[in-house]
Amino acid sequence: GITRHYTFNIEYLNVTRLCHTRNILSVNGKFPGPPLVAREGDRVEVKVVNHISNNVTIHWHGIRQINSGWADGPAYVTQCPIQTNQSYTYNFTIVGQRGTLLWHAHISWLRATIYGPIIILPKHNESYPFEKPYKEIPILFGEWFNVDPEAVISQALQTGGGPNVSDAYTINGLPGPLYNCSSKDTFKLKVKPGKTYLLRLINAALNEELFFSIANHSLTVVEADATYTKPFDTDTILIAPGQTTNVLLKTKPHFPNATYLMATRPYFTGRGTFDNSTTAGILLYKQPLNPSKNLPLIKPSLPPINATNFVANFTGKFRSLANAKFPANVPQKVDKKFFFTVGLGTSPCPQNTTCQGPSNTTKFAASVNNISFALPSVSLMQAYYFGQSNGVFKTDFPATPLNPFNYTGTPPNNTIVTNGTKLVVLKFNTSVEVVLQDTSILGAESHPLHLHGYDFFVVGQGFGNFDPNKDPAKFNLVDPVERNTAGVPAGGWIAFRFFADNPGVWFMHCHLDIHTSWGLRMAWLVLDGPGPNQKLQPPPSDLPKC
Ligand code: C2O
Numbered sequence: 001g002i003t004r005h006y007t008f009n010i011e012y013l014n015v016t017r018l019c020h021t022r023n024i025l026s027v028n029g030k031f032p033g034p035p036l037v038a039r040e041g042d043r044v045e046v047k048v049v050n051h052i053s054n055n056v057t058i059h060w061h062g063i064r065q066i067n068s069g070w071a072d073g074p075a076y077v078t079q080c081p082i083q084t085n086q087s088y089t090y091n092f093t094i095v096g097q098r099g100t101l102l103w104h105a106h107i108s109w110l111r112a113t114i115y116g117p118i119i120i121l122p123k124h125n126e127s128y129p130f131e132k133p134y135k136e137i138p139i140l141f142g143e144w145f146n147v148d149p150e151a152v153i154s155q156a157l158q159t160g161g162g163p164n165v166s167d168a169y170t171i172n173g174l175p176g177p178l179y180n181c182s183s184k185d186t187f188k189l190k191v192k193p194g195k196t197y198l199l200r201l202i203n204a205a206l207n208e209e210l211f212f213s214i215a216n217h218s219l220t221v222v223e224a225d226a227t228y229t230k231p232f233d234t235d236t237i238l239i240a241p242g243q244t245t246n247v248l249l250k251t252k253p254h255f256p257n258a259t260y261l262m263a264t265r266p267y268f269t270g271r272g273t274f275d276n277s278t279t280a281g282i283l284l285y286k287q288p289l290n291p292s293k294n295l296p297l298i299k300p301s302l303p304p305i306n307a308t309n310f311v312a313n314f315t316g317k318f319r320s321l322a323n324a325k326f327p328a329n330v331p332q333k334v335d336k337k338f339f340f341t342v343g344l345g346t347s348p349c350p351q352n353t354t355c356q357g358p359s360n361t362t363k364f365a366a367s368v369n370n371i372s373f374a375l376p377s378v379s380l381m382q383a384y385y386f387g388q389s390n391g392v393f394k395t396d397f398p399a400t401p402l403n404p405f406n407y408t409g410t411p412p413n414n415t416i417v418t419n420g421t422k423l424v425v426l427k428f429n430t431s432v433e434v435v436l437q438d439t440s441i442l443g444a445e446s447h448p449l450h451l452h453g454y455d456f457f458v459v460g461q462g463f464g465n466f467d468p469n470k471d472p473a474k475f476n477l478v479d480p481v482e483r484n485t486a487g488v489p490a491g492g493w494i495a496f497r498f499f500a501d502n503p504g505v506w507f508m509h510c511h512l513d514i515h516t517s518w519g520l521r522m523a524w525l526v527l528d529g530p531g532p533n534q535k536l537q538p539p540p541s542d543l544p545k546c
Pocket of ligand 1: 061242450507
């Protein structure tokens, strides 16, 4: 591989959407941000220079960061933030991954506007395990706020209440024609007939799982989170924040007498079928004969907001390719098992104050095993590496919930969370199984759980209580999907496995930013192995200080 050099200047940019102009935070004055393009095996060096007044970090979401934990990016986990007028160079090699990922800011809610695609092409002389596409198009889903998203989250955390929702969903930064004052801000995908396009779908939204569909066109899923999947056809995609999905779009053999809407709408929080929670773009055949003819616009049908069965079905279709060339290294035996409840809860409101949480004496919180994770004011991995973990973190994260959990469909009495900065310590190369059980105590959203530094195999999923005596017998240990972000269904569970073969401190959290902010996050500490390439390397000299 070669080395690819990038400079990301974090700078202000004036952007107008929905007739509101804001000075947003951007990379290199682009919104969405520029693509990072590399081949499998390449080394990537990105110098990030902070020209804004906020502290910032960038996370290369889904990059395994083998031997390069200092380049992962979550603030106060693997690094202190880059302060105003400072810079930091992220330096990593792309090992054993190919497809689409995303980069985004990883501090507070700055990823609302600081995000972009990571495109990993196969090595030279290697081809895709599917038809070579005529063109490749990144499609990034996001959210637009008419106000500063930092004000939205700080207000929510101060009052203990829920945050204001965004004003629009976007496709490649554009809300599309279904919102007021927005028709000129519409993403148009211009295609030719009889061709195959590779759409690199990326959900960079802060807080919504999204459905995506293109009217009268079916999509073939071929890759998820930078691993190839067994291909399957679908009319609709569900994609959670942090997930990426590559799909093939075959255009119609001849010029059709129509144009087609592509539409994106949230799972579980939207309203009607096409309303102001729908973002849309247009699939436009470049008509050589009649370019000005006004063709009818056909709308796709999207699943209803509570399409839980569709979602379970759809996510169950993902299988890794698991062939000789791209084997699935699924742990067949497990050294360590963890059972984690994930979900929303409450914590007591500070004395003599009124909160806007579920009651006026409580505020919203979220937790893993009833622990609401508190970020320290220094970096966890620095504290670990320099032997200064005393007073920063503890290593007694509970392997099972503090309050026993039994899902009965109604809220059980274990909503109160405790705050703490607790890590799970894993010996190098431990084979780990994690069952994530949603508590569905408040709200009916599923939780897209994201693990840093690893891909995991989703060996099982189900509704209701996970049954440790029956469910493991049904696990798929042959060709489960390999991802870095997987949705824990509302009122259900998923089980995943991975080998802890990458030393360092690795964050795991719900990729709905509001749930992360409320504490649905924790971290793993993976110890060094015996070999020279199995140790956390010394930090680079420009690693920011807190
Ligand atoms: Cu995409 Cu910890 O984040």
